[in-house]
Amino acid sequence: MTRTIVQLTSNNNLEFFFRQTPQGDGVWEDTQFNLVNGRYHADWLIAYDEPNKICETDLPKARRILFRTEPKSIKYYSSDFLNQFGAVVSIDENSSFDGQTILSQVALPWMYGLDFERPEEAYTWDALAADKAIPQKGELSVVCSTKNMNVNQSRRLRFLTMLKEALGDRMTMYGRGFRPIADKREAIDGYRYHLVLENNLLADGWTEKLADPILGGVFPISAGSPNLGDYFNPEGFASIDITKPRQAVAQVLDILDRDIAAEAVEVMKENKQRLMQQHNFFSLCSRVIKTIEASQGGRDIQRLESAYSFRPNRMPKWKKLGSVPKPLRPLSRKIYLSLFERQ
Structure with missing residues (x-):
């Protein structure tokens, strides 16, 4: 059986994600997920939150997927950053993104049975x-x-x-x-x-x-x-x-x-x-890939001639200047709640 190969990259440590596969090896049905932050030859690239700063790919934008792990109220994602991907999986829309938005839970990693100071004792699939x-x-x-x-x-x-x-x-x-x-x-x-x-x-x-x-x-x-x-x-x-x-x-x-x-x-x-x-990260990724493949009509991968390096996600200075100063934000939220949510 030919497996689909997925490069998984992130600015966070995702090694503990793999305990969410039955054998702990990143295999889910007919798909192999490999955590590789450098250059790698894969069929798809999935960036979780943000790609690692050393990540490179020869895949076209249509084969790059971003899991936007925080809502807009928590984290800002610039249009310049988002538009490096063909699809974004998130819980809310972003009007500045011109690709395909897939509204879904984003399968944040399970913390049950995981002590980061003793990762060797983490619960495996069978224990979970x-x-x-x-x-x-x-x-x-x-x-x-x-x-x-x-x-x-x-x-x-x-x-x-x-x-x-x-x-x-x-x-x-x-x-x-x-x-x-x-x-x-x-x-x-x-x-x-x-x-x-x-x-x-x-x-x-x-x-x-x-x-x-x-x-x-x-x-x-x-x-x-x-x-x-x-x-x-x-x-x-x-x-x-x-x-x-x-x-x-x-x-x-x-x-x-x-x-x-x-x-x-x-x-x-x-x-x-x-x-x-059904709602495991790897199961969700597999469904997203199949959905996109179906919409693309199963076209062959048109790889880039040279490796692509990702631009980082940065908040523009004008947005920082226009926001409420940090020391005042808790007070403004407290006033809002006291006025409008007292039931």
Whole structure:
């Protein structure tokens, strides 16, 4: 069988991504993914967030795909940078991009079972797939940092404060600024429920924050993407709207008191299967490639005569000058929330 060869490149370390393939070797069905940051002869190039600064390719733009891993509210991507790619996978549109935008979750890497200081002990595919029987140590957990870079990060911190006041010891808080952890398993294993607080509320904007409790077999209560039902069976999770914080607090209390997880065991297993087989990074990449190939009519690769080096992603000076000064941003978001989201 002839395999499609994909060059995977990034400005981040992606070596731990490969545990999301059954043999840990980057093979997904008929596609071989190789993490190569230099020059490499492949059928497709996929850049995750940004290509590595030493990355070169002989592939035409039509064979280059960018996973834009952050929404526009978190990270700026210049048109000069984006238009080096034929397709962009992202959760929101960018009007300055003239290629094909594929709106989708962007398959951020799973953190469950991964300690960066002891990568040799990371959970492999089989360990991630296995059912877990872990003694209960708490009712509800949450992992959240004190980052305050956009409106929803301010919103979720406000909600977390309100929920902690209502729940007290029924909720355990983890993350930078609360209780640091090396492996997300510490904050998931042994809990009945896990609160998922995403950075944004956009459609398709779910991340590893949702994937990790699904892998751990813990019932997720999600404040984030409104269309999770497009990806998972809705009986295996609960959604809350933290733009209405008082109502969301009441909803969490009701979920815990009724213990809806008790009736969702089999559906949660189904959602875990969907996550690992359909919404895995490698599965998503394979589908994106097949979609683009079908639209191109299976044309042969017209390789470049000389290697192409990528231009970096830079924010123009005029945009920096026109933005709200950093020290004032948290205050402006706090005022907005207090005026418009008080329910």
